Amino acid sequence: MPRTLLRSAGLLAGLVIASPMTAQPSAATAATADAAASPARRAASAFELTIANMMQGPEVYGREPQNVRWTPDAAWLYFNWLPPGTDWRESPKPYRVRPVAGARPELVTGAHMDSVGPLLASGRTSRDGRQRVVEFQGDLWIVPAGATAARRLTQTTETERSPSFSGDGRTVFYIRGDNAFQLDLATGFIRQLTDVRTGTEPRGPAAGTPQREALRRQQRELFDVIRDAAGRDSVQRAERLQRDSTRIRPLYLRTGERLTQVDVSPGGDALIFLTSSAARDTEVSLIPEFVTESGYTEGRQMRTKVGDAQSSGRAGIMRLPSGEVSWLAVLPNDTTRAASTIALGGWSPRGDAALVFAVTPDFKTRYLHAVDTRGVVRTLDTLIDTAWVAGPCFTCMGWTPDGSRAWFVSEASGYAHLYSVAAGGGDRRALTSGDWEVLSAELSPDGREFLLHTSEVSPYERHFYRMPVGGGTRTRLTTREGGHDVALAPNGRLAASVYSYANRPPELFVMPARAGGEMAQLTNSPTADWLSYPWIAPEIVEIPASDGVGVPARIYRPSDFGVEPNGAAVIFVHGAGYLHNVHNYWSSYAREYMFNHLLASRGYVVLDIDYRASAGYGRDWRTAIYRHMGGRDLADHVDGSKYLQEAHGIDPERIGIYGGSYGGFITLMALFNAPEHFGAGAALRSVTDWAHYNHGYTGRILNFPDADTLAYRRSSPIYFAEGLEDPLLIAHGMVDVNVHFQDVVRLSQRLIELGKTDWEMALYPVEDHAFVRPSSWTDEYRRILELFDRHLVERPAAGAR
Numbered sequence: 001m002p003r004t005l006l007r008s009a010g011l012l013a014g015l016v017i018a019s020p021m022t023a024q025p026s027a028a029t030a031a032t033a034d035a036a037a038s039p040a041r042r043a044a045s046a047f048e049l050t051i052a053n054m055m056q057g058p059e060v061y062g063r064e065p066q067n068v069r070w071t072p073d074a075a076w077l078y079f080n081w082l083p084p085g086t087d088w089r090e091s092p093k094p095y096r097v098r099p100v101a102g103a104r105p106e107l108v109t110g111a112h113m114d115s116v117g118p119l120l121a122s123g124r125t126s127r128d129g130r131q132r133v134v135e136f137q138g139d140l141w142i143v144p145a146g147a148t149a150a151r152r153l154t155q156t157t158e159t160e161r162s163p164s165f166s167g168d169g170r171t172v173f174y175i176r177g178d179n180a181f182q183l184d185l186a187t188g189f190i191r192q193l194t195d196v197r198t199g200t201e202p203r204g205p206a207a208g209t210p211q212r213e214a215l216r217r218q219q220r221e222l223f224d225v226i227r228d229a230a231g232r233d234s235v236q237r238a239e240r241l242q243r244d245s246t247r248i249r250p251l252y253l254r255t256g257e258r259l260t261q262v263d264v265s266p267g268g269d270a271l272i273f274l275t276s277s278a279a280r281d282t283e284v285s286l287i288p289e290f291v292t293e294s295g296y297t298e299g300r301q302m303r304t305k306v307g308d309a310q311s312s313g314r315a316g317i318m319r320l321p322s323g324e325v326s327w328l329a330v331l332p333n334d335t336t337r338a339a340s341t342i343a344l345g346g347w348s349p350r351g352d353a354a355l356v357f358a359v360t361p362d363f364k365t366r367y368l369h370a371v372d373t374r375g376v377v378r379t380l381d382t383l384i385d386t387a388w389v390a391g392p393c394f395t396c397m398g399w400t401p402d403g404s405r406a407w408f409v410s411e412a413s414g415y416a417h418l419y420s421v422a423a424g425g426g427d428r429r430a431l432t433s434g435d436w437e438v439l440s441a442e443l444s445p446d447g448r449e450f451l452l453h454t455s456e457v458s459p460y461e462r463h464f465y466r467m468p469v470g471g472g473t474r475t476r477l478t479t480r481e482g483g484h485d486v487a488l489a490p491n492g493r494l495a496a497s498v499y500s501y502a503n504r505p506p507e508l509f510v511m512p513a514r515a516g517g518e519m520a521q522l523t524n525s526p527t528a529d530w531l532s533y534p535w536i537a538p539e540i541v542e543i544p545a546s547d548g549v550g551v552p553a554r555i556y557r558p559s560d561f562g563v564e565p566n567g568a569a570v571i572f573v574h575g576a577g578y579l580h581n582v583h584n585y586w587s588s589y590a591r592e593y594m595f596n597h598l599l600a601s602r603g604y605v606v607l608d609i610d611y612r613a614s615a616g617y618g619r620d621w622r623t624a625i626y627r628h629m630g631g632r633d634l635a636d637h638v639d640g641s642k643y644l645q646e647a648h649g650i651d652p653e654r655i656g657i658y659g660g661s662y663g664g665f666i667t668l669m670a671l672f673n674a675p676e677h678f679g680a681g682a683a684l685r686s687v688t689d690w691a692h693y694n695h696g697y698t699g700r701i702l703n704f705p706d707a708d709t710l711a712y713r714r715s716s717p718i719y720f721a722e723g724l725e726d727p728l729l730i731a732h733g734m735v736d737v738n739v740h741f742q743d744v745v746r747l748s749q750r751l752i753e754l755g756k757t758d759w760e761m762a763l764y765p766v767e768d769h770a771f772v773r774p775s776s777w778t779d780e781y782r783r784i785l786e787l788f789d790r791h792l793v794e795r796p797a798a799g800a801r
Contacts, residue, residue, distance in 0.1 A: 042561070042601075047533040049601060051785065054594040055777035059088045061590055062525025065508040066092060068496050069120040072147050074099065074489040077496050077522070078120050079508060081105065084527045088774055099494055099510040101520035118150035119143055125445060126169040127266075127349060133163040133172050140174055142185070146490065153183060167266035167351055178259045180271055193271065193320055194251060196259060201252040249323025260313065263344050264320075266351035270373035272317045274342055279309040285742065289735050291765045302737050306691060306698040307705045312338035315356055317375045326375030330358035330367065337361050340696075343395050348403035353378075353423060355397055355406055363388040363700040368397065368408055370423060380421045381428065383410050387623035388700035390578075391416040392439045392615065399423075400469055401447030407431070409438055415618045418450065420471075431471035437618065443469065444488070451488065459552070459616045460540060460583040464497070479516050483585025488513055500586035502537035535597065536560050540582055543609065543636070543643045551636050552582040552617075554608040556600035566603025567651070568679075568792035569644045571637055572596060573659030573666045574608065577625070577701075580616035581608060595781055604788070605648050611636035611666075626701060627708065629690065629715040630669035637670055641677040653679040653726075656788045660684035661739060661769065668717035668728075668747075675725040680791040682729040682784040685739050685769055688747040689716045692740065721750045727791045728759040731780050733767030 047053065053060065063082045070077060077099050080092035094113050097105040108116075118141035123134030132143045134150075138159035142151040153172065154160050163174040172183045178196040183189070208216070219226045253259070253275060261274040288299045304310075315328040330339055340363055345355025353370040356377075360366075366389040368381040383389050393409040393416055400407065400420065407420045416438050418431040431450070432438055439462060440453040452465045452474070464486035465474040478484040482501040489495065495513040500506040505525055511517040542550030558565045572592055574581040579588060587593045596606045610616065612624035612632040624632045637657065644650045657667050657678050664686025671681045690698050691705040691712050702711040713719055732744045744761065751759055762783055764776045771777050 042534060045533040046529040047527075049533065049594075049598050051595070051598070051781045052774075052778050054591060054598065055774050055781060057088060057591055057774065057777065058082075059085065059774075060527050060530045061594075062505050062527075062530075063092055064506040064525070065095075065498055065523050068487050068498060068508065069122075070099075070487065070489045070496065071116070071119055072143060072145060072490050074491045074494060075148075077508070077510070078108075078116070079105075081508075081523060081525070084525060084530075088772075097508070097522045099489070099496065099522070101510075103522060105508075105523055118152075119147070124164045126165045127167060128169060129446060131169070133165060135159075135161050135163055135174075140172065140183075142172075153185075162262060164264060164347075165266070166268055167349070171268065173264035173268065173271075175262050180262050180264055182264070182268060192248060193264065193268075194262075194318065194323070195248040196251045196253065198253050198255060198257065201250070248321070251318065251323065251325055257314075261344055263347060263354060265347045265354070265373060266349065268320060269351070270317055270319050272315070272344060272347075272354045272356070272371060274313055274315050274344060276311055276313045279304070279311050282309050285740055287735055287737055287740065300735075300737070302740070303694050306693055306695045306702075308695065310338075310340075310361075310695055313342050314338075315342055315358075315371075317354075317371055317373070319373065319375075328356065328369075328371060328375060328377055330356055330369065330377070331360055332367065332377075332379060334360075341395075345397040345406075345408075346399065348399045348406075348423060349401060350403035352403070355380075355399070357395055357397060359389060362703070363390075365389065366394075368406070368421075370406065370425070378425050380406055380425050381408060381410065381419070383412060385411070385619070385623070387626035390700065391619060391622065392437050393441055396438075396441045398443060401443070407441075407450075409441055411619045414620060418452070418471075429471065431467070432474075435618070437616070444492070445490065446492075451486075453485070455616060458584075459580075462583075462585065464495070475515055477511075477513060477515055477517065480519060481584055483583065502584045502586070503535040505586050505590070535594075537584065538596075538608070540584075543607075543640050545636055545639045547632075547635075551612075551639065552610045553640065554582050556596045556604075556606035556608075558600055558603045558605065561597075561601040563601060563603055565605065565648070566793050568603070568654040568656070568788070569605040569607070569648065569650045570596075570599050570656040570658065570788060570792075571640050571644075572606065572608045573611070573637065573657065573663035574614070575659060575661035575663045577613045577629070577633075577662045578615050578622060580610065580614060582610035582614075583616070591777060591781070595784075598785070599788070602789075603793070605644060605650065607640050607644065609636055609640050627703065627711040627715075629701060630666065630673070630717070631714070634666060634669045634673065637666060638674050638677050641674075651679075652677045654792045656680045656682075656792050658682035658684070658784055660686075662687070665717065669720070671726055671728055672717055672720035672723040675723060678726060680727040680729075680787055682731065682787055684731045684780065685733060685736055686717070686730070686744065687739050688743045689718045691716065692743055692746075718747050718750055721747065721756070722754050724751065724754075724756050724759065726758070727787060729762065729783055729787050730759065731762040731764070731783065733764045733769060733771060733776075735766065736769045738769035 065079045065081045068079045076096045078096045081095045082092055094108050095105040096108055097103050118136040121134035121136045123132045125132045130145050134141050139155055140153040140160050140163050158176050160174045160176050163172050170185055174181055180193040182191050257275050257277040260276045264271040282304045284304055285302045286299045287302050288297055290297055292298045315330050316325050318325045339358040340361050341359040343357040347354045353372045356369045356371055358367045364385055366383040370378045370380050391411040397408040404423055405420045409416050410419055418438050418441055421428045436456045438454050442451050444451055449469055450467045453462055457463055462483040463476055463478045464484050465476050467474040485498040487496045493513055495511050497509045498506045499509050507521055508523040509519040509521050511519045538554035538556050541553055541555050543553050545551045599606050641652055641655050655678050657670050659667050664683035667681040667683040668686055670678050687693055705712045730744050734741045767776050
């Protein structure tokens with residue numbers, strides 16, 4: 001458990017473990033957290049806290065700057081963004097800004113992006129660091145270090161992809177279609193390296209039966225014409241074999257199999273590749289659409305359900321130029337089953353081995369292999385989990401610059417940390433350690449250090465570090481409390497950070513790339529009206545759980561808004577299960593963050609809990625729901641209800657609960673299995689039966705429905721619907737391609753057959769899993785507020801719709 005969560009249940013309930021922000025990012029975001037308690041500030045705000053206003057979403061709180069990229073000369077930052085107040089229908093547009101204080105973003109045209117795009121594209125760097133090869137709009141380009149212009153290598157109607165350099169930097173390898181090619185940079189000469197085909201490899205004439213072979217021998221013995229023809233055939237066959245020996249040897253894939261990834265070694269003497277074959281005899285769900293341009297009901301074929309047949313893949317290595325192929329056993333001692341995941345981690349700079357990452361079909365074992373050019377597989381690291389292998393930065397891996405070691409991220413210690421291992425296996429070293437997590441990891445362009453984002457300061461913050469490639473002292477560049485997503489400039493002297501705090505959405509900042517460098521804000525995304533409202537940074541408290549653990553939660557109190565409590569409370573449940581929402585940076589649930597303000601301003605106490613299975617707290621927290629979703633995670637919400645009863649004197653029948661997706665699932669489980677602790681609930685886009693959800697997510701946590709019936713039965717709300725005693729709102733988009741509308745249709749039939757009466761369903765005919773239209777969001781949250789006001793508050797407050 002994290003060091004901040006080791007307190008026992010006997011400690012004082014509601015102990016504050018993080019404080020509101022004391023220093024603001026800039027003058028542009030001058031509304032302080034403390035000002036939220038001032039009625040005068042709220043009265044002076046131009047932003048009226050109504051559902052209709054809040055559900056405009058990013059139109060008012062702003063769009064996050066995304067896809068931040070430096071030009072090679074570090075003169076410009078490019079990113080995708082929209083200015084404050086842009087209509088919700090608009091998609092982000094390309095902008096650029098000078099990386100200096102006071103600079104203003106400027107919109108750039110599509111033609112400009114076409115010209116500058118190759119400079120911004122990511123790609124592999126030559127060993128000497130002088131140039132980068134990239135793919136942009138299907139063509140290949142060379143970008144010299146620090147350049148303001150790129151050299152075009154190809155201009156074809158086909159797409160070239162996955163470019164890389166040879167070890168000496170004189171040749172570029174790339175993929176076109178299903179085949180690998182090499183291009184000589186000095187001469188422009190192109191050579192095809194592979195000949196991939198689909199179907200059965202041709203065979204020579206099959207031998208006949210003994211009787212037919214005897215007749216052939218007799219014919220050759222008796223007739224010159226037969227012997228002459230056989231001689232000509234023999235000469236032609238020898239000539240054909242001679243010609244074929246100088247050609248590429250074809251690689252025949254199975255029918256329905258396709259190449260998905262190819263990587264050529266720096267020496268050009270081998271390539272490693274992955275294939276994929278679609279599953280056969282599967283059944284997929286049909287998602288009907290009722291509001292259509294044609295006026296007819298239309299539909300989309302979507303995914304299978306958990307436990308159905310899955311696509312499979314293979315990994316192989318081809319020796320060049322012979323074309324000889326070895327298929328790799330990426331699951332040791334198991335040649336009968338396909339891995340659930342196979343990924344390539346790149347060739348060693350020496351060109352003598354490539355990294356292959358593979359996970360078993362039951363999701364419980366992860367292998368990291370080094371495969372040499374002969375196809376010999378050496379297992380460098382094995383991670384086994386009795387639940388399922390995962391965690392932040394799960395597929396992060398690579399080689400040290402000299403190729404002597406491979407690096408990777410693993411939860412072996414119980415937290416995601418960085419390790420390295422000798423290229424030949426053995427000598428595994430932990431490069432980071434502690435009760436915190438490595439959230440992202442990559443090597444710097446010069447290969448001398450790791451660039452890391454971690455939660456080392458606190459589970460509630462995300463900061464950027466530099467660390468020597470061999471491990472050792474980490475240098476923290478970002479110091480401002482909150483969450484940072486940093487991109488270093490190519491020259492290493494500047495850093496761009498997309499930074500946010502609990503009450504301020506993400507903005508683009510620039511700073512010197514040194515510890516404690518001062519940050520200068522380059523974007524301002526929310527509207528002025530939205531910024532005028534005194535949004536609070538919720539305090540983080542620990543809820544004493546029934547198993548003695550302190551469970552983190554954000555809390556919104558009526559006193560934060562200068563109002564009297566109304567005697568009721570609401571618990572918000574975040575979705576995704578494995579998601580982090582209790583922290584000191586901007587919430588993944590911005591609309592709910594604002595809605596929780598509205599609830600607290602009307603007298604409700606609001607809790608937002610990072611229950612067991614949430615991200616940010618290590619392996620044991622992540623896997624606490626194995627084989628029982630709605631077990632320990634639901635217990636944490638029951639303990640949240642008890643906390644509200646004990647610390648705030650709230651009757652459990654006046655405690656509401658709401659959430660979407662996994663949050664909707666927990667809401668259903670709460671009302672069905674623990675009705676004595678809750679008074680009403682709103683379940684949005686909810687999973688009601690895990691046997692109907694997808695394979696990759698559900699199979700990891702609950703195994704497979706045909707093999708672990710207990711796990712699915714005790715985890716699925718539909719089996720507990722008879723426990724419903726309190727008012728329930730079910731809301732769902734009818735074209736939800738994630739949690740299918742069928743889920744709540746089946747539950748509604750179950751409630752009808754059980755004779756349950758105190759429930760209602762709101763349907764949204766044009767919405768997917770995440771709603772898009774503000775009118776849909778507004779209707780949904782109006783219903784949630786009315787549900788709570790109607791059933792939890794003795795004397796409902798007036799207005800604020």
